[in-house]
Amino acid sequence: MRFVLATARKDLLRIRRDWPALLLWIGLPLMVGALLTLMFGGEDAGPHGTLLVVDEDGSLAGRFLTGAFQQGALAEIVDVEPVDLEEGGERIEAGDASGLLVIPEGFGQAVLDGEPATLELVTNPAQTIVPGILEETLDITLEGAEVLRQLFDQPLDQIVADSETEGFPADTVVASISTAFNQAAEDASAWLFPPPITLETVTTGDEESFDFARAFFPGMLILALLFMAAGLAADVWSERRQGTLRRAVSAPRGAGAILAGKWLAGAAALGIVAAVGLAAGRWLFGIEVALPVLAWAWMVLTGTALLALFTLVQLFARSEKTGNVLANALTLPLAMLGGSFFPFEAMPEWMVPIGQATPNGYALMRLRSILEGAVDPAVLAMSAVVAVGVVLFLGWLAGRRLRGFATP
Incomplete structure (x- = not known):
């Protein structure tokens, strides 16, 4: 355990030294939230x-x-x-x-x-x-x-005709015009009172106006985690160039402990970004978060699972350039299908099940339920077990590959 913590501390120092990337990851939810507020202005926004x-x-x-x-x-x-x-x-x-x-x-x-x-x-x-x-x-x-x-054709024609005469109209003319207006209204009353078409509004439940900012916000949080996980996973190439990874895998603790330390440091960094994103949504952009602590924990867990996935991609790449190309080729389709660029409500029906089956789409669905306070404890517990299982399985695969990756 001390070796894992030492590895995590070493990676946290490396992340801190790369402060431009850290600021970019922290600022991504803030920039996205600001753009959402400017574009949609919250749930009271409307055309004007x-x-x-x-x-x-x-x-x-x-x-x-x-x-x-x-x-x-x-x-x-x-x-x-x-x-x-x-x-x-x-x-x-x-x-x-x-x-x-x-x-x-x-x-x-x-x-x-x-x-x-x-x-x-x-x-x-x-x-x-x-x-x-x-x-x-x-x-x-x-x-x-x-x-x-x-x-009112007849009384209006009479008004037009009398307007061409000088002086005030005679009382009889005014009376005839009033009578004509009254008669026309009575003739139309059969069609107007009551109206031949009635409108009945039926409310089937508590209806709320669609809030674009709230619909995009969870997807933007997951998008920040997705980009950050891809960036953190590429660090294995830096350690390989510097030789620190080769020395680490030669230690008796094994490759699994090295990955555990790196992912623990990554989880800490992901936790900072998750906290900033949730706080920005609540205090800067007015987006209510029903269960903030649970939302933060879920974001850290799913972010770690994404980090494990991208680490495995990098470990099986033949070169750093190939690894970056593969990571980008994986990130953009996942972001588009997984509800980060477009909410599931705006997708074609045939695409929604595909998007919700992606790793980030699955995480997004659980995050939305947590943010809205409509989470099912049994479903969330099973989702957490699945996420932990994915991390362990990917860790096993990555551990088997790490030694060969570190000593080419």
Whole structure:
């Protein structure tokens, strides 16, 4: 045991001397968390944009049109800002808004007269969600205006005709217009009250909005462990060049004790990165961690298993260059399939079982359940036994190969 601890201490000193790599491994979860926060902003994030309005008409119909973008939940998505034509054109050209709506002069009169009118909506091609919302809202609003114009056709025509006469309209004219509006409303009431289509919302359980940052966060933690394990495993080539590995395997303690010490040092370094990643997720990026100690322990265990896997790859490589190529060729597919680059929810259905069967994908599924506090103790215990078994089996294979690797 003293030999194992001495080997671990020696490797920890080597890791500390390579401080740029250590800082990179520690900083990887921080950089990834910052990027996730910038991209998705947490679970309260949603689409948001600005609609620039050039109202050259100033009529009630124009105000009704722009008011449609300021109702209900739409008001939380779209900010309506009045501008002149020159400023609006410059800002939409610079990508400073989601859309530019131009209401031409005479639009309100055309609505009253039942004549066609042209509106101009220029959208930002760099955005997708908010411009689509603007187009759909404008189409629905204009269709609604057309329906109202047809529904109240008679009283509106009378208003237009009387607006051309001088002075105030006679009381009889006002009464006839009111009567016409009331009659049109009564005729439409059979279709509107109650509406022919009813919407019923059924809640099947506690529904939460999809949190992109929380979905990516566990995968990014596993990705950090994956890269770190690949980097730590390459250290066997450094020790081989320096001759320390050849001297170590000639000692009576055996190759197994050497690997145990190296992996113990690697587990300590992985534990530091795991702690930094979990703390950053909780305190810097607002991602709740239900069982932080258990999550840390699972990350250290699975990180050690990945370290054992990459160590075996390096030991069977014919050269250091070949070992690095093999490690990279293994890391990238595992990261893509194992849910680090893309959450399993975003993968095709046929790819999900494959990704969850990879070593890092399997570790990711258990880590997500721990972070969410929905872990099954029996499943987690069996997973831990499997991980320990993998480390022991890979250690046995690596131990058999280490002596030949150290003395080429």
